[in-house]
Amino acid sequence: MKKKGMKKSFTLLLSSVMLLALALSGCSGGKSAGDVAPGAEGDNGKKEASGEQVTITHYTIDSEDRTFIEKLIPDFEAKHPNIKVKLEKAPYEQFDSKLQTLIAGGKSPDVTSHYGYGGFAEYYNKDMLLDLNDIIKEDGFKASDYNIPEDLMKIYTVKDHAYGIPVNMYVTLMLYNKDMFDAANLPYPPSDYEDKSWTFDKMVEDAKKLTHVSDDITKTQYGVDFTWSERDMRPLYFGVQPYSEDTWTNGGVPSETHFDSPDVIAAYNKLFNLILKDKVSPTTEWSKSVAGQNGDAFVTGKVGMTVSGSWSLAGSNDFPFKVGVAAVPAGGNDKVRSVLFVDPLMILKGSKHPKEAFEWIKYLVGDEVQEKSIDLSGGNPPVNTKAAEAYYKHFDGIDPADVKKVYEGAVKYGFESYNHLVTNYSQINDMFINEMQPIETGHKTVEEVMPIIQKKVTEIIKR
Amino acid sequence: MSTIPAAGPTASPSLKKPRRKLDAVSIVSFITLIVTTFLMLLPLFFMVSTSLKSKKELLKFPPTFLPESWQWSNYKEIFETLNFGQMYGNSLLIGVLTVVGTLISSSLAAYGFARYRGKGSNMWFMLMLSTMMLPYPAIMIPQFILFSKLNWLDTFLPLIVPSFFGSAYNIFLLRQFFATLPEELFDAGRIDGCTELRMWRQIALPLSGPALATVAIFAFIYSWNDLLTPVLYLSSSDKFTLPVGMSSFTSSRFRIPPWHLLMVASVLAMLPIVTLFAIAQKRFVEGIVLTGIK
Numbered sequence: 118m119k120k121k122g123m124k125k126s127f128t129l130l131l132s133s134v135m136l137l138a139l140a141l142s143g144c145s146g147g148k149s150a151g152d153v154a155p156g157a158e159g160d161n162g163k164k165e166a167s168g169e170q171v172t173i174t175h176y177t178i179d180s181e182d183r184t185f186i187e188k189l190i191p192d193f194e195a196k197h198p199n200i201k202v203k204l205e206k207a208p209y210e211q212f213d214s215k216l217q218t219l220i221a222g223g224k225s226p227d228v229t230s231h232y233g234y235g236g237f238a239e240y241y242n243k244d245m246l247l248d249l250n251d252i253i254k255e256d257g258f259k260a261s262d263y264n265i266p267e268d269l270m271k272i273y274t275v276k277d278h279a280y281g282i283p284v285n286m287y288v289t290l291m292l293y294n295k296d297m298f299d300a301a302n303l304p305y306p307p308s309d310y311e312d313k314s315w316t317f318d319k320m321v322e323d324a325k326k327l328t329h330v331s332d333d334i335t336k337t338q339y340g341v342d343f344t345w346s347e348r349d350m351r352p353l354y355f356g357v358q359p360y361s362e363d364t365w366t367n368g369g370v371p372s373e374t375h376f377d378s379p380d381v382i383a384a385y386n387k388l389f390n391l392i393l394k395d396k397v398s399p400t401t402e403w404s405k406s407v408a409g410q411n412g413d414a415f416v417t418g419k420v421g422m423t424v425s426g427s428w429s430l431a432g433s434n435d436f437p438f439k440v441g442v443a444a445v446p447a448g449g450n451d452k453v454r455s456v457l458f459v460d461p462l463m464i465l466k467g468s469k470h471p472k473e474a475f476e477w478i479k480y481l482v483g484d485e486v487q488e489k490s491i492d493l494s495g496g497n498p499p500v501n502t503k504a505a506e507a508y509y510k511h512f513d514g515i516d517p518a519d520v521k522k523v524y525e526g527a528v529k530y531g532f533e534s535y536n537h538l539v540t541n542y543s544q545i546n547d548m549f550i551n552e553m554q555p556i557e558t559g560h561k562t563v564e565e566v567m568p569i570i571q572k573k574v575t576e577i578i579k580r
Numbered sequence: 581m582s583t584i585p586a587a588g589p590t591a592s593p594s595l596k597k598p599r600r601k602l603d604a605v606s607i608v609s610f611i612t613l614i615v616t617t618f619l620m621l622l623p624l625f626f627m628v629s630t631s632l633k634s635k636k637e638l639l640k641f642p643p644t645f646l647p648e649s650w651q652w653s654n655y656k657e658i659f660e661t662l663n664f665g666q667m668y669g670n671s672l673l674i675g676v677l678t679v680v681g682t683l684i685s686s687s688l689a690a691y692g693f694a695r696y697r698g699k700g701s702n703m704w705f706m707l708m709l710s711t712m713m714l715p716y717p718a719i720m721i722p723q724f725i726l727f728s729k730l731n732w733l734d735t736f737l738p739l740i741v742p743s744f745f746g747s748a749y750n751i752f753l754l755r756q757f758f759a760t761l762p763e764e765l766f767d768a769g770r771i772d773g774c775t776e777l778r779m780w781r782q783i784a785l786p787l788s789g790p791a792l793a794t795v796a797i798f799a800f801i802y803s804w805n806d807l808l809t810p811v812l813y814l815s816s817s818d819k820f821t822l823p824v825g826m827s828s829f830t831s832s833r834f835r836i837p838p839w840h841l842l843m844v845a846s847v848l849a850m851l852p853i854v855t856l857f858a859i860a861q862k863r864f865v866e867g868i869v870l871t872g873i874k
Contacts, residue, residue, distance in 0.1 A: 178831050178832070179824070179828040179831055180828055180831035180832035181832065182832050183832075203815075204815075205815040206815065206817070206828075207811050208807075208811065208824065208827035208828050208830075208831045209827075209830070209831040209832070210827065210831075211807070211808065211811045211827075214808070214811075214812075215811055215812055218720060218721055218724050218812055221721045221724070221725075222721060222724040222725045222728050223725065223728070224728055224733065334642075335641070335642050407641050408641070413836075416639050416836060417639050417640070417641040418639070418641070419641060432836045435635055435636060435639070435836060436639065437636050437639050437640060
């Protein structure tokens, strides 16, 4: 009798576990859409069968400035009753690995951008992207109808084939600590890119007046932090281009690189001297000790000027000091003074509904939605020039006229970031960070390191 | 914090009379212990302290030791800005079911490996152990395809069901423990007419409290901290687990992470592990006392 009861309770346990498992699988309905779990919910299956409704997936980073598009979906679905949009999210660090798994597992999302570590060129060379030419032609899509400058469209066009529609445009600008300038009795740097007095040397001069190095870390402050964009971009700013011209025409594979040339070395020396010789810039160790591993020493109020992406503006309301924006000073290149980070929306090759995906992309770059997105995202810069006017006014305590001047100058003197346009970029970037570490700490010279970098870049590009 | 050093001097006078004077060595080791304890608690203290600071105070340098204004509302805010409660519940549900699954399947398999001797039983055991050498990324994509064919994407099943099929490390751990149980107990059981399943249930399991507690803790912590699997399989916000939600805090390349909220989340996320440890530790001791074997 007892034995029987034993068995019974064991079977009961097992079967209840199984039931629970079944019940859990049943929960898969609701928000999980037809594409991912067809038949999991009768309702979805019916709609699918009628052959009208399609579901497209938009894959993005799980952070407020990206997932805000969720709030735009209801309106879009109301206007396009045959299309359902589903958002698939991943944290930044896992963005690339989830995307690769989804594609390999045959569950490719329809729309995404290069939000992870990999850039456009990497996606292009892995043959992940859909050529948009046919869809654009059939649809009659014109960038000008959406107030997207033609130049921006060109960034994601390879050999006359478009692979992405720009959606956000971040520029590089200079932020400065107004309180620190006031305390030193210095005039603020100009926001006008045409002001020819605002040069690299003038910036160093100002920075010297703002720098106070003391044994007491709490009293130490530095004039400028010029960690301008990705490390391999920086020579460009002094008029030297380390990747050959053909990089931009054949999908991000340069035929030559010149990282060991005297010009490039001279350019790097100029930047590293800010830390090592002039001592107006903080060392990496100092920045880390003040602001933490991935922190920015500028936001703690210990650095006078910083050259940074326009995304920093979005956090400026929280800084514990007054902040202003200025032009990036001229470094000796007449054409390039700012790095642009234009994020496109791309359709992946695995997409089963590219036309519907394109409808969704068009919706996201339209005037009204682009303007709405500024507030919803907490300050994402639109590509749409009409919506940009609203963006300039978005930041408390910063003069909209300054933001506008800085943006317009940056577009005029801008260059699209290498990280989007050179192949295998995540490996190149990691290599640069590792190899340049000893220069930052003063253990090696630029002259010693650059030939090694040149050799390694060549190897990575050939992969 | 200040109560810890204060407890020392007040406690020692009362102890003075009956006890011998503390010699130099024990004083030094006592002080070392206090200092190390304090150092170990410091990060924890900063976590709690940061969780009560305002966003502006986070950026201050040098950082403040105690919050200038105590923002208890942070603890409310996290439930409002994120569906934190939901994520917490999801993580708990997955964690508990994983523990149940691991305990049932691993102990059954371990019982088999420990009590049966047959042709090739060592070979099977080695084969099972060798699965420990496979790194997760190697099976990630095939497993993803398998679960997507089963229509299990965006459900908790891929996170729970595998635990019902045992895991090499836990089986190994339990097998080693079962192997130490005296054969006589099982012989006695056999004479009384027990089935093998009943001996597993009524002899092996009750005598293995400590080992089962260890396995339960391991399984729970692993499931509680796991990030990659939920990231791969879950896509609706209402199904996210704590690690997914928390790593999204620092996900924006463009914003200063809300460290204060992240710390609130960390404090709250720590609680189940601490509780579980406290409970399991008691069982741990109980297990040893009751069995009287070791």
